[in-house]
Structure formats: C-alpha cells, structure tokens
Amino acid sequence: MVHRRTRVGLAFGPGAVDLVEAQPDLVDYLEMPFEQLRHAPALLATQDRAPLILHCASLSVAGFVNTPDAVVEAIARTCALTETPWLGEHLAFISAEALDADIDPGAAPTQLTYTVSPAYNEAVLERVADNLRRYSARLDVPIILENPPLYFAAPGSTMGQADFIRELASATGVGLILDLSHLMISAYNMGAEAESEVDRLPLENVVEVHMSGHSLQSGVMWDDHAVTAPESEFRLLDRVLDRVRPEAVTLEYNWDAFPPAVVRKHLARVHDLVAR
C-alpha cells in the first residue's frame, strides 16, 4: 500500500522563523495566521524560508453575522499570495449579534478576540453549511474546519461535537483540521474519553492535524500553546495515524518561545510517527 507523505509543519510564533532558518529541512511548511499577515504584511517574506499554510480565525463560519466583504476579500488575496493549499478555519464564531440587536437593529455586532464553539444543533449546522458555500465561492482554495475546544456546553445543543462534525462532513464533504489538544480538552471538560471521541469522528475527512499543549486550572482543561503536547497526545496521534494519513501535521507551539531543542525533538517525533 502506498501512502502519500504527510507533511510536518510548525505554527508561526516566537522563534519559529529562526529555527527554520537554522535548519531548513526541519519542517515542510510554516502555518501562518491570516490575521498576523494582515497586520504585518512583511511577514509574507517568511515564504522565502518555507512554504506557508494559511490559518484563519476571521470567517466566523459558525456565526450568524456575515463576515464583512472586505475581510473575505483580504483572505482570498492572502490565500493567493501565500499559495496556501487550503484555508484552515475554526468551526466556531468570532462575531455575534449585539445583545440588543432586536431593539436596535443598527447595533454593531460583538467582536470577540478568541473563537468560540457554537451550540451543536440543526440550525447551526445549516448555518455552517451556508457559510461554507458562501465563503468557498469567494476563495480559490478549499476551507477546512478545525474542532474547537469546549469549555462549557452552549444552550440549545442537541448533539455532541463529534456527532455535529460527522453530520457536517456528511452534508458538505468539508475537510477537517483535527486539533488533538482541543479534542482532549473537550473530552475532559465534557466528561468523555478522548480515544472514543477520536473514533467517532469522520477521520477520512481529516486533512491536517494540530498538536499543542493544554493545562488544567480551576477544574477546567484549557488550551495552552505555551506548553508542549503531552505524551497522551502523541499516543492519540498514533491512534489517528493507524486509521488515516492526513496531508499535514502542525505543531502549534506558538504562544511563547520554546527552547529550540524541545521543538526539534517534538518535530522529529512527529516526523517519525508519520513516516511509520
């Protein structure tokens, strides 16, 4: 059986470019946030060091507020400039109607600084599918969606996250980013087993895998890209790789400057696992 080679990359963050400059064969690509490029276009030059895969938190695909045309246009332009093979986006919302929008229809939407998981129900499923159609028509590359971390169950949910993602994949064929840290966080916070949640996902749709750390505080498991992925997350990656070969695995060690030796070691481990 012939597998296509899974590429291994690193999310852009403190020290990432230095690492790649020092050792060009360390990664196959850098994952770059659209928002970072939008505010610092000079970062586009990093594609001289490594190919870029574009990640995004601006489309609000699970939200009910349309993303402004100018933002969608900017994303489309950035996709073209970076020659990204796909646009990674969160299965989440980052803007929402103003609290008093019913009373004051002109009220500006609430803009978040962090993506939030929606309720999982039919209405949101339809909305995500609509948004995917609308935004995909504006882009030359496919949008793939990332499972968000769950910190609380949103009111109105009629299904779990894995069920929702399975139904969405079935209805739209959308490709997925499987963020293993998010999955472990959601499983812990919702009282489920990470392994069984992985098994319930449509893994055949997974295009990219994300790995990062998480931390337990105040009785809740939190996303934490300032710490490394734990051993249990590598075991989960192994479990996924037993079933599918994603096109890419990205280490998201991007909230802090990690010791280069640690990043190299973890990248080597991912390289070994995908080469099995």
Place this chain on the structure above:
Amino acid sequence: MSEAARVQAVIAAGLTRPELITRWMADPGELDRHGLAGRDLDLAAIAKFAGLGMKVRHNGLRAVLPCSFRLLKRARIEIELFAAYARHVSSGGAPLGATNLERARGLAGFFETWRDVRDPLHGLIGDSLQNEIAVLELRSAPPVPEEGAAPLGRGSVVASSILGVRGRLLLRELRFAPQVIAAASVDADDAPLPEAPAETHLLGYWQAPACEDVELLELDALGWAVLTRLDGARSLDEVAHAVTGRPATDVFLGLVSPLVELGMASARRPGQPSP
C-alpha cells in the same frame, strides 16, 4: 434574531463584557430579557473563558516577563487572574495598554490589588513583575546619549559637589532577590518555595548612557538613601543632611565617590552647568 443567534449574542456579550456575567449571576432575571430564561448557561465557565481570552491577549509579554509568566503557570492562577482582570477592565478599569510596557504595568498593578498577600508564591510573582518591568522600562526607550566626560575627575568629589545619575536608574525594593525569583520560576511545580528573607532587597537598575544593557546593583541602606536623592540639583552636603542629619563628612564622601568612579554619577561644582 434566531434562537441560535441569540445564544451566541449572549455568550459573546458575556465574554467581551464580563461585568455582565457578574450581573447575570446576581440577577438571573436579566438573562430573561435576552430570551434565555431557564436556559442552562454556565456563567461561571464563561467568566473563566473570558480569562483565557485575556491571557492570550497578554502572550506578547511572555518574551519580556518570562519569569513572571512561568511563575503564574506554576501557581496555576493564570485563568483566575486573567478572568478577574477581564472583569476589572470591562467594569471601567484602565483599558489594556498599547505597548508592552503599558500592558505590563497594567497587569502588575492589577495583580497587586488581586493577589493573596498570605500566599508566598503570589509574593514571588509580584516581585518578579516588578523586577522584569524595571528592566523592560529601561529597555523600552532608547538609551540616553553619552554626556561626555564628567566635569569633575576622580577623587575630586567634595561636599559642595552636585551629583546626578548618568544614564537612567530605577530603584526597586523587593522581598526576593532576582536570582531567587529566576530559580523558582524554573523549579518543578512541587519544589519547595524559597523562604522570604527577613529583610528586603534594595535594588538599582542602571542603564549607562549609550548602552542597551541594564546592570543590576544590590544596594545597602545608605546607597539606596543617597541614590534616591541624587537629582543633579542638590549638593552632597544637602544629601548628607537629608540622609544622616549631618553635613557631608570625609567618610560620607568616601562612600559616595565610587559612584563617580564607576561612572554611575557625574559630579559638578555649584555654578558649573549641568552636562
């Protein structure tokens, strides 16, 4: 607005304005007006989630406050701290600063009001913030230019000499020495915490003219008292009076002269123009 959109509107409002969550907790009837009567909205979890968002907005400080962030993680208080800070800011507290220095000062100022004074780890974090922000402050502005040679040479410091600090100097009083803070920040989470010494550390953070580096000086009480008064306007006699209650003696001048010899202070005679 559809019901699904309404749920998102309420969550988004709570995350961006955590003071609303406090109100909703106190008066659940307020949520009724937003169409979520009787819905199971985990307000405490949303309040903590606002803390995660606030924490992420401070990621840019990790490079300049590395020990402080490691200690916050060690204490496992990041979410609680940043959730409280988010609530504070949204309740009319000072907005987040635009620069690293402003943002760091805002966080440190809030931490001092929030921390548990009985918790030694919180004490370490408070000192760590002070220590790292002092260095950040000096490095945030271009070094002051070189002033040229000091008007008075070595050994020529007399009671009427007027001393001023060369470059920039910040004075801080910490319970823990910076090297102790740094060591504690990389210790294992369950390692014993350093004992707080009985006496505080008097520290000078000095940046010489035309120099990026910051030198850390451990001061004794006399050095601290003198340096706080070296304003480039008062004579050493006046400084000695303020510190010891007596005119500058030879012993006092002997203790102060090294500041000029080390290049930390410039000296001039009365009437001589400042450099």
